[in-house]
Ligand SMILES: CSC[C@H]1O[C@H](OP(=O)(O)O)[C@H](O)[C@@H]1O
């Protein structure tokens with residue numbers, strides 16, 4: 581076995597992965613709340629894999645209520661070294677047609693009121709989100725899509741909206757003016773939390789629709805998203821499998837493994853014991869040094 585443990589967060593339409601060997605659903609408790617589901621643990625080739633369906637099996641959970649903190653904490657507790665997240669997204673660009681895969685490299689967070697940090701009173705920390713995804717995982721994911729026979733655009737800006745309703749036409753056009761290229765409801769605060777947890781994170785998005793900004797186009801609905809996801813689900817599964825199988829045996833360290841170096845600002849003697857206890861998995865590395 582190599583030293584990679586890849587957490588896969590499965591989005592709409594991706595609720596399990598068949599390629600996992602010795603697969604077992606295992607419950608993982610988190611002090612932050614209830615993760616979306618048990619974690620499907622197994623291996624693909626030389627890589628340990630921990631798969632978590634973001635909305636739970638059967639898509640029980642809505643984007644606004646799923647507990648992203650519990651999910652990231654549970655994946656960290658399950659030993660993940662890195663996360664590959666998969667999402668269905670709407671396209672805000674003529675060039676990104678439904679069926680195409682996209683690796684996201686920037687985010688605009690327009691979500692409202694979701695708990696978006698592990699840190700707060702009693703243990704304050706500020707990590708950098710300037711470059712919010714892991715470049716090597718993103719490149720590796722794009723290669724895996726191409727090797728699986730899919731089309732992949734590398735680098736796009738993802739607008740995270742609150743939902744659950746889809747956007748109005750005016751909102752959709754506004755987001756295009758902001759420079760967003762794809763739209764979804766889930767990757768924020770997920771990506772922020774992964775960074776706080778020192779987990780390199782990449783988002784492989786699958787374009788399912790053109791949202792509702794096109795002059796003469798129909799507006800997106802769930803049936804359209806699901807139909808496109810079903811068309812591409814096999815390709816997505818194949819890409820995930822190849823992604824794992826083609827990782828090098830040795831995982832060289834990433835700077836993101838140490839994202840909390842120089843991020844914690846609360847003086848050691850002012851840190852709250854309760855806060856630190858909850859942060860055992862997320863920030864244990866820096867807490868034990870403090
Ligand atoms: C089923 S359409 C809207 C739904 O799909 C996307 O989910 P995910 O990012 O988990 O693939 C979008 O963000 C919405 O949650």
Ligand SMILES: Nc1ncnc2[nH]cnc12
Nearest residue numbers: 668669670763764791800
């Ligand atoms: N158009 C859209 N808006 C928000 N989330 C989406 N997920 C898939 N398509 C979407």
